[in-house]
Amino acid sequence: MAALEPSKRIQYLFKVNPTAILQLGFWVLLSIVTMTVDHRYRYLSGVRDVLATAIYPLHYLVRLPAETKSWMNENLAGRGALLEENARLREKQLFFDVQLQKLTALEAENRRLRSLLESTVNMAERVLVAEMLAVDFDLYRHHILINRGRQHGVYVGQPVLDQQGVVGQIIQADPFTSTVILITDLSHALPIQINRTGVRTLALGTGNFQELKLPHIPNNEDVKIGDLLVTSGLGGRFPPGYPVGTVAKVAFDPGSPFASIVAKPVARLDRIREVMLLEGGADVRQPAPTVKEPEPIAKGLAPTVKRPGTARPP
Amino acid sequence: MTGDPRSGGWIIALSFLLAFLLGGIPWPGWLERFRPDWVAMALIFWSIALPHRVGIGSGWLVGLLLDVGRGALLGQHALAFAAVAYLTLQTYRRIRVVPVWQQTFSVLVFLLVEQILVFWISGVIGYPPKDWWYLAPAVGGMVCWPLVFIVLRDVRLYFQVS
Numbered sequence: 524m525a526a527l528e529p530s531k532r533i534q535y536l537f538k539v540n541p542t543a544i545l546q547l548g549f550w551v552l553l554s555i556v557t558m559t560v561d562h563r564y565r566y567l568s569g570v571r572d573v574l575a576t577a578i579y580p581l582h583y584l585v586r587l588p589a590e591t592k593s594w595m596n597e598n599l600a601g602r603g604a605l606l607e608e609n610a611r612l613r614e615k616q617l618f619f620d621v622q623l624q625k626l627t628a629l630e631a632e633n634r635r636l637r638s639l640l641e642s643t644v645n646m647a648e649r650v651l652v653a654e655m656l657a658v659d660f661d662l663y664r665h666h667i668l669i670n671r672g673r674q675h676g677v678y679v680g681q682p683v684l685d686q687q688g689v690v691g692q693i694i695q696a697d698p699f700t701s702t703v704i705l706i707t708d709l710s711h712a713l714p715i716q717i718n719r720t721g722v723r724t725l726a727l728g729t730g731n732f733q734e735l736k737l738p739h740i741p742n743n744e745d746v747k748i749g750d751l752l753v754t755s756g757l758g759g760r761f762p763p764g765y766p767v768g769t770v771a772k773v774a775f776d777p778g779s780p781f782a783s784i785v786a787k788p789v790a791r792l793d794r795i796r797e798v799m800l801l802e803g804g805a806d807v808r809q810p811a812p813t814v815k816e817p818e819p820i821a822k823g824l825a826p827t828v829k830r831p832g833t834a835r836p837p
Numbered sequence: 838m839t840g841d842p843r844s845g846g847w848i849i850a851l852s853f854l855l856a857f858l859l860g861g862i863p864w865p866g867w868l869e870r871f872r873p874d875w876v877a878m879a880l881i882f883w884s885i886a887l888p889h890r891v892g893i894g895s896g897w898l899v900g901l902l903l904d905v906g907r908g909a910l911l912g913q914h915a916l917a918f919a920a921v922a923y924l925t926l927q928t929y930r931r932i933r934v935v936p937v938w939q940q941t942f943s944v945l946v947f948l949l950v951e952q953i954l955v956f957w958i959s960g961v962i963g964y965p966p967k968d969w970w971y972l973a974p975a976v977g978g979m980v981c982w983p984l985v986f987i988v989l990r991d992v993r994l995y996f997q998v999s
Contacts, residue, residue: 536930536931536934537930539927543892543893543923546923547919550896550915550919553897554901554912554915554919555912558910558911558912558913561910562910562962574902575905578902581854666908668908695908709963
């Protein structure tokens with residue numbers, strides 16, 4: 524620019540491209556169209572599939588350093604450490620075996636009692652293990668990406684768990700990956716039941732990994748800190764009986780008809796590595812048999828299923 | 838300058854790819870909130886350096902791929918990036934002549950525009966940001982700009998991308 528006079532130089536600095544605004548308008552319109560179509564309809568899922576498959580290798584590339592580290596940890600561990608771990612795992616295995624024996628007996632008993640009550644319950648769901656791809660999304664949306672997709676039988680609405688409890692559900696299944704919405708996402712609501720009392724309500728996400736809101740419980744309801752929340756099976760997505768969270772805070776405000784109750788999810792939502800996808804089968808869509816009156820044959824059992832608390836479930 | 842005016846397109850693509858990968862790496866502790874949007878910064882750099890090659894259309898395309906990669910609404914980052922590329926194209930002559938530390942202020946403005954657009958759209962579809970921290974990545978980007986600028990400039994000169 525050395526050849527230009529000073530005034531020309533200033534003009535040059537402030538020169539604008541007159542067609543740029545037209546270009547911008549075009550691209551903005553196009554993105555509004557794609558966003559609307561993506562949000563309201565499902566026409567773009569094919570496009571998304573193609574693009575998602577194209578960038579699938581990238582997710583693995585992102586994971587490479589972490590993978591390498593864990594591979595080195597596994598392969599370069601000393602013999603002593605391995606023996607120690609082995610002993611620890613064996614001990615754990617023994618412990619779980621004993622528990623499992625009890626569980627088998629209980630399960631058999633449960634099935635017998637249920638057959639007495641003539642109610643259905645889904646037994647023996649199959650699970651599919653998936654790993655989380657180490658990609659962070661938006662801080663404000665609790666979605667995670669996992670390395671199983673439609674090719675592995677994943678479908679939209681499939682329940683996702685981890686070792687401790689309910690994690691969320693699939694909201695989008697691509698060919699090789701899928702997106703999970705966590706139960707703490709702002710737009711997620713989960714039908715639950717308080718395990719101790721049997722009260723049914725909804726657990727709403729708050730956008731905070733440590734909190735679920737239970738906004739529809741009346742003030743006079745029997746809720747204590749530490750109560751376990753389990754899925755109620757209503758809504759047809761999650762099978763009943765899986766742990767969701769524990770009640771962490773109970774506050775009664777005399778001015779409002781509902782108590783303000785906060786629960787903490789039992790799944791470690793902010794540090795998930797592996798999740799399990801439940802292959803629920805057809806019978807998850809049946810409502811839970813909780814409201815059914817005992818048949819005459821099971822009259823002797825009736826006192827055990829009576830639930831304390833006077834308020835009606837919402 | 839090399840004879841072929843279209844040389845080194847793969848360098849540009851590669852830098853966007855690396856920026857995307859870098860975006861997947863979390864930062865420790867409280868710094869996490871300031872983790873900048875590397876892809877947007879790469880876009881700003883290339884549209885300052887090569888406005889005739891990287892413009893509104895390429896910004897839109899990169900944003901669309903980012904949307905797929907992050908599972909966002911298709912077109913959310915695309916719109917924001919097109920706007921950032923537009924702003925950069927209208928001001929690159931002035932940005933080029935000032936020292937790097939002064940460029941950071943322009944970059945801050947561009948990144949703020951990007952964040953606000955992205956979060957407006959999130960708000961419209963039902964995910965309003967909870968607090969003002971959602972603007973923090975723009976500040977992080979401002980702090981990291983000299984690093985991005987120097988690295989990408991050297992890469993550009995080394996591979997003679999023009």
